Amino acid sequence: MSSTLYWHRHDLRLGDNPALSFAVEQGAVQPVFILDTTNDNPWPYGAASKWWLHHSLESLQESYKKAGVALLLLAGDPVKILPKLLRDTKATCVVWNRRYDAYGIAQDKFLKESLPAEVKSFNGNLLLEPWQIKTKTGENYKVFTPFWRALSAQSISIDPLAGTPHQIKPFSPPPEGLNLNDLDLRPTKPDWAKSFEPHWTIGETEAQQKLDKFLDNTVIAYKDGRDFPAQDDTSRLSPHLAFGEISPRQIWYATQAQLSAHKKNAAYTTNADHFLREVAWREFAYHLLYQYPDTPTEPLYPKFKAMKWKKSKKHWDSWTKGQTGYPIVDAGMRQLWQTGYMHNRVRMIVASFLIKDLMIAWQDGATWFWDTLVDADLANNTLGWQWTAGCGADASPYYRIFNPGLQSAKFDKNGDYIRTYVPELAKLPAKYIHEPWKAPPLILKEAGVILGKDYPEPIIDHATARDYALQAFKELV
Ligand code: FAD
Numbered sequence: 313m314s315s316t317l318y319w320h321r322h323d324l325r326l327g328d329n330p331a332l333s334f335a336v337e338q339g340a341v342q343p344v345f346i347l348d349t350t351n352d353n354p355w356p357y358g359a360a361s362k363w364w365l366h367h368s369l370e371s372l373q374e375s376y377k378k379a380g381v382a383l384l385l386l387a388g389d390p391v392k393i394l395p396k397l398l399r400d401t402k403a404t405c406v407v408w409n410r411r412y413d414a415y416g417i418a419q420d421k422f423l424k425e426s427l428p429a430e431v432k433s434f435n436g437n438l439l440l441e442p443w444q445i446k447t448k449t450g451e452n453y454k455v456f457t458p459f460w461r462a463l464s465a466q467s468i469s470i471d472p473l474a475g476t477p478h479q480i481k482p483f484s485p486p487p488e489g490l491n492l493n494d495l496d497l498r499p500t501k502p503d504w505a506k507s508f509e510p511h512w513t514i515g516e517t518e519a520q521q522k523l524d525k526f527l528d529n530t531v532i533a534y535k536d537g538r539d540f541p542a543q544d545d546t547s548r549l550s551p552h553l554a555f556g557e558i559s560p561r562q563i564w565y566a567t568q569a570q571l572s573a574h575k576k577n578a579a580y581t582t583n584a585d586h587f588l589r590e591v592a593w594r595e596f597a598y599h600l601l602y603q604y605p606d607t608p609t610e611p612l613y614p615k616f617k618a619m620k621w622k623k624s625k626k627h628w629d630s631w632t633k634g635q636t637g638y639p640i641v642d643a644g645m646r647q648l649w650q651t652g653y654m655h656n657r658v659r660m661i662v663a664s665f666l667i668k669d670l671m672i673a674w675q676d677g678a679t680w681f682w683d684t685l686v687d688a689d690l691a692n693n694t695l696g697w698q699w700t701a702g703c704g705a706d707a708s709p710y711y712r713i714f715n716p717g718l719q720s721a722k723f724d725k726n727g728d729y730i731r732t733y734v735p736e737l738a739k740l741p742a743k744y745i746h747e748p749w750k751a752p753p754l755i756l757k758e759a760g761v762i763l764g765k766d767y768p769e770p771i772i773d774h775a776t777a778r779d780y781a782l783q784a785f786k787e788l789v
Contacts, residue, residue: 315340315483316405317397317429319390320383321416323409323436323556324368325516326375326476330434331407333475338405340481343376344397345369347387347495353415355608355690357497358683360652361554363505364514366497368555371515373492381482384489391423398429401487405429409436409556412598413690414605439468439560439595442602452603454612454705459599460592468564508686511651512551519552523563527570532579535586541644541655542728547587548653550687553594563591597691600705608694609675611703615788621673630771631666632680634733637763637770639745640720641665643733650733652686657723663700664714669777671784674701702785710785713778720746736766 316335320343323329335341348356357365369385376383386393394406410433411420424431435441445453445462453459499505526547537545552558567584574580604612611617630636634645644658654662659681666677678697682688698704702712724730727745731738737745739759744751749763749770756763763769 314338314404315342315401316407317341317394317401317403318343319394319406319408320345320372321408321411321556322554323559324372325519325557325559326372326379327516327520328436328475328559328562329409330436330475331409331432332477334432334434335405335407336477336480340483341381342384342401342403342483342487343381344384344386344489345372346390346393347385347497348390349387350389352389355413355415355682358685358688359499360505360508360684360686361688362497363499363508363652364512364551364555364686366492366495367512367514368557369492369495369497371517371557375516376480379478379480381480382486384487385492385495386489387495391419394423394427397487398427401483403429403483405432407432407434409434410441412438412442412602413608417602417605436559437556438598439463439564439592440466442599445599453596453599456593456596456706459596460589463592463595464588468561505652507650508652511653512686514551514557516557519549519558520562522547522549522552523558523566527566527584531567531570531584531587534583538586538590539657540723541647541658542724542726542732546656550689550692551653554687554689554692560591560594564588567591593695594689594692596705597689597695601691601694604705607698607704608678608690611701612698612705613703616701616703618788619673619784622671624670624672627670627771628672628676630768631662631670631672635768636665636772637749637768638665638716638720638774639727639730639734639737639748639767640716640724643724643730646733647729648681648684652684654685655729657719658729659696660700661714661716661719663697665716667697667701668713668781669716669772669774671777671781674698674703710789711782713781715774715778717747717774734767737761 316338318332318335318341326332373383406427406429411417420433440463445459447453530545533545537543549558553560567588571581571584601607631645634642634649636642640658641662644654644662648654663677666672667674674697678693681693695704699707702708702710725742727742730745737748740748740751740761741755744755748761748767761767
């Protein structure tokens with residue numbers, strides 16, 4: 313009978329977990345999570361992610377407890393901890409689900425070659441491995457639609473429900489680790505994450521329930537509804553996916569099952585298909601990150617490296633604090649601050665504003681999102697920022713510059729989203745809420761808004777900024 317250490321990373325669940333299923337079949341299992349406290353990881357957990365991680369580990373501890381085993385928590389350098397743990401426990405095998413970022417790949421490769429035990433790795437986080445999808449000529453896909461066609465044509469062949477272990481044989485004696493609070497993941501003074509709490513229930517059970525509810529009630533309006541930030545028409549599964557509380561295969565299977573059940577319902581089919589298409593963007597992002605490991609910091613197309621970005625602390629502070637004077641931008645940045653999440657349409661608007669209006673490097677924006685998003689995901693974040701900057705795969709062309717006022721009028725017509733997050737403008741009529749500086753003085757007065765006092769004047773003129781950005785980008789292409 314062998315004994316297996318299972319090292320958790322971005323896979324904080326028991327269901328559809330190939331590494332765990334394998335370990336359980338072998339005999340005794342010790343699941344372990346190691347908080348990497350070295351300075352080597354260029355993308356350590358951001359502050360919002362740490363908050364989520366605390367609760368996700370708490371939920372995972374509960375699941376393991378029910379299955380008869382304790383989750384071991386440790387902190388330090390995994391490269392030093394794992395060999396010691398192997399020696400102490402006399403485990404014969406180590407398993408994990410694969411990572412796809414450069415740091416993770418290098419660490420896993422080193423450990424696979426150096427650990428004095430059998431090491432096995434699995435695909436627990438993607439529909440298909442990056443090396444399983446290539447063009448007919450063996451190239452990597454750099455355009456989404458053909459990637460999506462190729463992905464949909466493949467069979468994704470695992471039954472996610474087959475392997476949820478309900479009883480796990482523990483190590484005897486079990487190794488001792490840290491308490492969850494010792495990992496010090498939650499903010500204390502001040503506890504800025506308090507405002508996140510009403511928005512999220514964290515863990516595997518919630519992720520499954522959220523998916524089921526979404527497929528039963530919400531997906532039917534997804535294709536068009538997903539663009540309107542005041543509507544609750546998206547799944548909000550992103551942080552659960554980022555921490556691996558749910559797998560993309562579970563989402564794929566559940567959606568396919570619903571598609572079969574609703575075969576004759578054209579509206580359901582269109583919307584659920586579109587949902588799968590968005591899940592495939594995540595897949596595309598991971599494939600790109602794997603093939604182009606420098607892209608979290610370097611533009612995929614090198615000609616964009618020469619861009620002369622501006623460095624204005626004043627503009628940066630206005631953007632991060634949601635005080636730019638552009639209500640849709642400010643609403644997005646404040647949604648992020650208050651909830652750890654931002655709607656996808658608004659992510660594109662605020663990113664475009666930072667890059668093209670303020671001419672601040674997309675890498676700075678990506679770093680800010682990394683720290684503040686509860687769904688921070690290196691692959692998706694990189695894709696989102698490079699797409700908006702126009703320097704990545706299948707990106708928005710550089711000359712497409714979002715006009716915040718027009719975007720706002722189109723996607724938040726009545727200003728409901730703005731009113732939620734920028735309450736100082738709540739009394740402005742919809743006609744003026746998108747560009748309050750255009751409102752007549754009397755309307756502003758009636759709404760109780762003094763521009764420059766209650767709410768900022770725009771920090772930049774969009775039309776002038778647009779011309780400048782167009783010229784700067786044109787010089788590079
Ligand atoms: P749904 O619309 O319900 O989609 C379901 C799932 O599909 C998502 O959870 C996500 O995993 C995937 N997905 C949807 N849209 C995209 C997309 N455009 N790109 C990649 N995957 C997608 N997403 C993250 O998960 N983490 C990030 O750090 C992140 N950073 C972003 C930065 C920028 C500048 C932009 C423009 C987008 C970013 N996204 C990121 C993508 C997208 O905004 C979120 O995935 C989405 O808003 C999550 O909400 P949801 O789960 O309700 O999405």
